[in-house]
Amino acid sequence: MSHVVIHVEGVGKRYKLGANRQYRTLRDSFTNALTSPFRKRDPEDPARIFWALHNVSFDVHDGDVIGIIGRNGAGKSTLLKVLSRITEPTEGQVRLQGRIASLLEVGTGFHPELTGRENIFLNGAILGMRRAEIASKFDEIVAFAEVTRFIDTPVKHYSTGMYMRLAFAVAAHLEPEILVIDEVLAVGDAAFQKKCLGKMREVSRTGRTVLFVSHNMTAMRSLCNRVVWLRNGEVEETGESGAVIANYLKSASATVTRQFWPTQEEAPGNSQVRLNMISVTSALEPGAEVDVATPVNIEVRYWNNVAGMVLNVSIEAYSIEEICLFSSFNPPEQMPAGLIRTTCEIPADLLNDSVYQFRVLIVRDAATILLKHEGVSLEVHDTERTVAYYGKWTGAVRPALRWSCDAQNSVNTKNDSIVDRR
């Protein structure tokens, strides 16, 4: 059974920094050649060389659903691009067995002037489907996208939702042996994402090999059986998804509870406002370990350089999966110039035992974001349990809710159950 279908061996990809940013002109190349004909052109300045991938090796077996995780810039997208032959590796090699289709974006090649029907054929061909194959799946695609009525309307008249659904529908009906998917789930509304996830689960159950990049760790955990964790372009760990994701989350959560900039010169911000300090700590005893029953204090200090601006600070709490859990802000107020200190308290029994990131925004007139900062992060520990259950409580937050329960023997239970069903 377990046949190796993707064998990645020592793959590296080198970029020259800056080469991507500014296009060269033929004129410049000519002038360079004329003015200094004997100088070696383009000397390889080591500081300008960047290895997006370095010495990456791993195997994927037939039927595996592999997740690729890592922070932004860890090389995930570059790896997918190499695997899908969009860009060539600088060194090493990849051995692929079977037809590969990559889905780095939904709706690649969609043309706004063409109708839904025309775009299905065009997009299908771009993704590598045969015309006969598209024709045979056409009705299924249209039904999945729920655009039957508008199939002969140019897609420029589609709503964003319809457009995304149609684009995903074509992609979802690809039938290669190996499927490479990048973040397509990041688009669309919740219902659409759910549909996509369902379709992907279905795809992975057919025994096809799937490679999948996403920041959504929940999706990763439920879809993938194995995970490759990339860090700075190198493989940090590969293995069973639960374990690797746990390690990744733990490492990613090297928490920064305090950020401080003593002078305005080095502080992030702009001419209007600059940050001085952000900290998150236990409200009971500064610096002490925080557990789910500890209230938490967040403090933001910033310089206001324009007297009289109406300002407020806004905090956004993110889970480790980079999902925004909640946000909160203080009432906007007219501020004098100088250092401003704002604090807020997150009550006890709200956060779960996990790692949270608190991003900071400074907003003017309750409308314009003057400053946005990555902020600080905090690890929340579990408390001593008084119940028999010792597993992790599910959920991004863990609020203490008021519960009540009492036996209702005296009341007619038959009636109650009818009420409950409503």
Place this chain on the structure above:
Amino acid sequence: MTDVSTLPVLVIRPKKGFVSLNLREIWNYRELLFFLVWRDIKVRYKQTALGAAWAVIQPVMTMIVFSIFFGRLAKIPSDGVPYPIFAYTALLPWQLFAFALTESSNSLVGSQNLITKVYFPRLVIPLASVLAGIVDFVIAFGVLLVLMFWYGITPGPAIVWLPLFMLLALATALSVGLWFSALNVKYRDVRYTIPFITQLWMFATPVAYPSSLVPKPWRAWLGLNPMAGVVEGFRWALLGKTAAPGLLLWISIVAVLLLLIGGLFYFRRMESTFADLA
């Protein structure tokens, strides 16, 4: 499930040294080529209010201007054919060529979104842009038939060679387009030189004047410009007043082949960098 161990194996590794053209792969992607051509044509005719009229207006207006200034005022000879039809038979392949060259040169830059997201042999892109020009050509050809009827000219049996000359025009456009499109990805100022080059090229090609103006010993070398071979071929096949372009045509064919093979190799060599530069 199929047994994966029997499926073809593909090895991805850095290209080194001599690159193979791998034309079989283009054949495997012929359906994509078809859809890209179809898209280009469809979109062009949907977006322009005048639609097909454009394909006629351009060569006809140029023919009128040429007839007035070169034919009437400058009295340029036209090998014994009425000047308007003399110019139009040359303008027909010229427009096909100029359009195909411009479109294919800008094709890669215009398809960045495809290049950075999906794999397919990149050659399909300039090839599709060249082929999309054929529809305009066919429409403009209809005008020629009307003109020939008007002037009472019936083509001889040489007309069977016409597709060959058309192919030669497309091959010339493709071979130059391959160079330009690949250079255009790397050097973004290439696109500004294209209108200028096409203009100069037209005057270097016997479109407005007959090749018989060039002294006899030099005439065949005019074929180094493949479009000279195409234009002379069109006049011979359609109007039948001039002699068959023998040596000149052969020189043109050899020139196109060299240019095309060079262009293909250069394009293949640069292909792997397109996604990183685009």
